[in-house]
Amino acid sequence: xxxxxxxxxxxxxxxxxxxxxxxxxxxxxxxxxxxxxxxxxxxxxxxxxxxxxxxxxxxxxxxxxxxxxxxxxxxxxxxxxxxxxxxxxxxxxxxxxxxxxxxxxxxxxxxxxxxxxxxxxxxxxxxxxxxxxxxxxxxxxxxxxxx
Amino acid sequence: xxxxxxxxxxxxxxxxxxxxxxxxxxxxxxxxxxxxxxxxxxxxxxxxxxxxxxxxxxxxxxxxxxxxxxxxxxxxxxxxxxxxxxxxxxxxxxxxxxxxxxxxxxxxxxxxxxxxxxxxxxxxxxxxxxxxxxxxxxxxxxxxxxx
Amino acid sequence: xxxxxxxxxxxxxxxxxxxxxxxxxxxxxxxxxxxxxxxxxxxxxxxxxxxxxxxxxxxxxxxxxxxxxxxxxxxxxxxxxxxxxxxxxxxxxxxxxxxxxxxxxxxxxxxxxxxxxxxxxxxxxxxxxxxxxxxxxxxxxxxxxxx
Numbered sequence: 001x002x003x004x005x006x007x008x009x010x011x012x013x014x015x016x017x018x019x020x021x022x023x024x025x026x027x028x029x030x031x032x033x034x035x036x037x038x039x040x041x042x043x044x045x046x047x048x049x050x051x052x053x054x055x056x057x058x059x060x061x062x063x064x065x066x067x068x069x070x071x072x073x074x075x076x077x078x079x080x081x082x083x084x085x086x087x088x089x090x091x092x093x094x095x096x097x098x099x100x101x102x103x104x105x106x107x108x109x110x111x112x113x114x115x116x117x118x119x120x121x122x123x124x125x126x127x128x129x130x131x132x133x134x135x136x137x138x139x140x141x142x143x144x145x146x147x
Numbered sequence: 148x149x150x151x152x153x154x155x156x157x158x159x160x161x162x163x164x165x166x167x168x169x170x171x172x173x174x175x176x177x178x179x180x181x182x183x184x185x186x187x188x189x190x191x192x193x194x195x196x197x198x199x200x201x202x203x204x205x206x207x208x209x210x211x212x213x214x215x216x217x218x219x220x221x222x223x224x225x226x227x228x229x230x231x232x233x234x235x236x237x238x239x240x241x242x243x244x245x246x247x248x249x250x251x252x253x254x255x256x257x258x259x260x261x262x263x264x265x266x267x268x269x270x271x272x273x274x275x276x277x278x279x280x281x282x283x284x285x286x287x288x289x290x291x292x293x294x
Numbered sequence: 295x296x297x298x299x300x301x302x303x304x305x306x307x308x309x310x311x312x313x314x315x316x317x318x319x320x321x322x323x324x325x326x327x328x329x330x331x332x333x334x335x336x337x338x339x340x341x342x343x344x345x346x347x348x349x350x351x352x353x354x355x356x357x358x359x360x361x362x363x364x365x366x367x368x369x370x371x372x373x374x375x376x377x378x379x380x381x382x383x384x385x386x387x388x389x390x391x392x393x394x395x396x397x398x399x400x401x402x403x404x405x406x407x408x409x410x411x412x413x414x415x416x417x418x419x420x421x422x423x424x425x426x427x428x429x430x431x432x433x434x435x436x437x438x439x440x441x
Contacts, residue, residue: 044268
């Protein structure tokens with residue numbers, strides 16, 4: 001039985017951007033030597049999400065447009081009235097919409113490892129979604145299983 | 148290797164309310180003695196959610212307003228035609244919108260435990276979201292790892 | 295400590311359909327002999343979701359109507375401009391909306407196993423949601439725990 005903990009770092013380049021981290025997860029499974037078990041992936045940020053879906057560039061743009069339309073950035077949120085909040089970091093952006101989209105997309109994914117392989121379907125990728133970048137971001141990854 | 152199962156009870160006070168249960172999770176990790184592993188948290192109810200996001204009071208109100216606007220309570224749902232359904236509990240409320248919001252927010256979260264600590268970022272909390280209260284609610288929590 | 299991996303197959307019958315797979319999960323737990331641990335369930339497809347909610351037929355229809363209204367099928371997505379994409383399978387449908395709904399509903403669920411039982415509340419079922427059927431679909435299931 002083995003537990004392998006690692007954080008995946010992603011320096012995001014845009015305000016809204018999607019990164020395929022599948023190879024990083026598979027590579028960590030190989031480093032860990034774990035053949036059968038699970039992988040738990042979770043964002044360490046409140047304006048990012050971890051999802052599993054297809055890495056097709058036109059779909060990724062649809063995702064961006066859909067969610068920014070559903071929860072648009074702007075002044076229509078209490079969280080964005082920065083002068084009314086306590087203990088605001090000096091560079092705090094207006095990002096309530098990013099928190100809301102993150103909650104819809106989800107903070108964590110759990111996947112199986114079988115015969116040393118991450119059990120994804122043909123069209124599936126592990127996607128890290130930046131909703132309030134650019135920033136340096138991290139994904140917690142625990143791989144747990146038998147060698 | 149150890150498995151520590153516990154249920155977190157929450158007596159919710161309003162119809163829509165958000166509770167920060169981070170300290171209860173961290174305290175259970177300490178009780179379990181587990182140093183490296185995972186935590187699985189899942190709601191035991193169909194009109195509640197378990198999420199990870201920021202516990203900032205104005206943001207929590209934005210979340211309430213956003214989701215009740217997206218899926219408003221009321222009569223526009225088949226599930227709320229109580230006279231047309233079978234085996235209805237005597238106190239069944241009109242809560243179709245709460246089921247739908249629960250599905251968007253998610254029933255479970257998975258997190259890593261490393262060196263005895265729940266691996267959350269600085270602004271992250273584990274949030275239990277009541278969507279059809281007030282009621283007595285429970286979250287299943289399994290902590291699994293090495294001591 | 296035991297790891298039991300299995301895939302649940304579902305031949306979906308409609309374009310949008312919801313299947314209760316709770317009994318298949320509980321049955322696999324019994325086959326595995328695992329008494330305390332966790333279950334990780336994840337869809338192997340990018341236009342399906344795995345959720346936990348209530349299996350009530352009128353609610354399931356509300357879910358279908360709500361999400362198809364929120365992200366309607368049709369031509370308003372870049373992913374559906376099949377002539378502009380690379381490496382399209384010969385039978386590729388216009389399914390961008392199905393990807394988006396899948397991301398909102400979530401690809402995976404994690405649940406606890408305690409005393410040999412899947413820890414669900416009275417009204418909870420594990421639901422597999424087809425968003426772009428009919429097709430042959432699979433859910434990855436890893437059950438991990440002590441016997």
